[in-house]
Amino acid sequence: MIVRLENFNLALTADSGQSFRFAKQDNGVFRVIAYGKALCISDLGGGRYDFSCSREEFDALWSNYFDLDRDYAALNCLVGEDAGYLRRALEYASGVRILRQEPFEALVCFIISQRKSIPAIRTCVEALCARFGEALQDNNYAFPTPGALATASEADLLACGLGYRVPYVRQTARRVQEGGTLLEDLTCLDDEALGHALRQFPGVGRKVAACVMLFAYQRMDAFPVDVWIQKVLDAEYPQGFPHSRYPGVSGILQQYLFCYARHCANRGTARNL
DNA sequence: GCGCAGGTAATCT
DNA sequence: AGATTACCTGCG
Numbered sequence: 001m002i003v004r005l006e007n008f009n010l011a012l013t014a015d016s017g018q019s020f021r022f023a024k025q026d027n028g029v030f031r032v033i034a035y036g037k038a039l040c041i042s043d044l045g046g047g048r049y050d051f052s053c054s055r056e057e058f059d060a061l062w063s064n065y066f067d068l069d070r071d072y073a074a075l076n077c078l079v080g081e082d083a084g085y086l087r088r089a090l091e092y093a094s095g096v097r098i099l100r101q102e103p104f105e106a107l108v109c110f111i112i113s114q115r116k117s118i119p120a121i122r123t124c125v126e127a128l129c130a131r132f133g134e135a136l137q138d139n140n141y142a143f144p145t146p147g148a149l150a151t152a153s154e155a156d157l158l159a160c161g162l163g164y165r166v167p168y169v170r171q172t173a174r175r176v177q178e179g180g181t182l183l184e185d186l187t188c189l190d191d192e193a194l195g196h197a198l199r200q201f202p203g204v205g206r207k208v209a210a211c212v213m214l215f216a217y218q219r220m221d222a223f224p225v226d227v228w229i230q231k232v233l234d235a236e237y238p239q240g241f242p243h244s245r246y247p248g249v250s251g252i253l254q255q256y257l258f259c260y261a262r263h264c265a266n267r268g269t270a271r272n273l
Numbered sequence: 274g275c276g277c278a279g280g281t282a283a284t285c286t
Numbered sequence: 287a288g289a290t291t292a293c294c295t296g297c298g
Contacts, residue, residue, distance in 0.1 A: 204281080205281050206280090
């Protein structure tokens with residue numbers, strides 16, 4: 001189905017490091033897998049996109065996944081011309097959507113992400129899915145269930161390139177499986193309590209917890225500080241980022257800062273998905 | 274071939 | 287509290 005979307009930058013969202021399950025195919029079409037479904041999206045230009053799904057699935061799943069009901073255009077008014085670096089980041093990255101991922105997938109993927117480059121994370125996550133995930137059509141695989149990872153052998157997880165993170169992932173998967181609807185139940189917690197609960201999982205510190213809050217639980221005030229954001233804070237916000245000026249959206253702005261900082265650093269060097 | 278990568282946790286001062 | 291360090295392994 002073809003839809004017209006404002007404020008939607010597919011390429012930048014796919015490469016934003018939120019989900020590690022985007023792939024740009026040879027024909028330029030983006031394939032993403034989430035919630036046990038594979039989807040292909042073509043950018044037709046002029047704000048028109050072709051989604052390889054029914055209207056029903058779009059409304060029930062993908063609209064939500066891409067956070068299409070949120071008014072990202074409002075950020076234009078909130079971040080003024082005088083905002084300097086942040087304004088430039090907004091102008092570059094507006095259209096990047098905060099994805100609504102499954103909590104378990106986000107939790108595991110960001111545990112894995114520590115001390116890894118994005119290409120390395122992708123390779124690792126794909127290996128996990130191929131080995132432990134449900135087979136979908138076209139040689140695609142869903143993200144593994146907590147049970148599948150909880151019962152995975154140490155050797156099999158090592159073979160996926162998890163390295164020293166193997167016990168982190170296994171124990172996290174076990175806790176989630178034993179906890180039943182544990183991750184769903186966390187939805188009712190406020191930001192501080194949710195962050196604290198997430199940090200109880202092994203291998204989850206402040207940064208990973210903030211990523212899971214932002215990319216799975218839609219906590220738009222979560223502000224993950226990784227090495228890129230730290231560089232931006234050091235250079236542009238020595239007094240600290242003015243969170244109080246952007247209530248309810250500072251996580252989105254964090255994502256824009258992240259994309260813009262990487263873009264500036266990577267200018268000139270070839271880089272693709 | 275070799276340093277480094279979207280951090281965390283343990284171990285210090 | 288804040289600084290320092292080991293940690294697996296693939297990618298550039």
